[in-house]
Amino acid sequence: MNISFTKKQEEYISRQVASGEYQNNSEVIRDALRLHQIYRDKVVADLRAEIEKGIDSGPSSRSVQDIIESKGKTGKSA
Template identity: 60%
Template sequence: MNVSLTKKQEEYIANQIESGDFQNASELVRDALRLHEMYRHRVIFDLKAEIEKGWTGATSKRKISDIISDKARTK
């Protein structure tokens, strides 16, 4: 497998190895992938919970256009 990294990412990896937190780049990448997997599972779990709330919750009286307008104003 070949992975391209930015200079900033390479520097980060080098700093983590120099600090002694990781023995080598492979160890750091494996740890990062484990954390990413945990994060993704959590995001999906949270999204499913919110969808379930929408399906089982009370019906809203608001129009879709109002919801979209409110969302646009809060950005």
């Protein structure tokens, strides 16, 4: 496997190893991937929970046009 990093990323990895927290570059990358997986799993779980909340709330009495117009007026999600 061949992976390319930007100069900034390489410098970050080197700083992490130099700090003594990691023994080598591979440890930094493995930790980053582990944290990324945790983050992605949480994002997916949160989205699924929001979808379920929407499904469980039942049909809305508002039309799509009502929702679009309310977003335009308040600038916030309705």
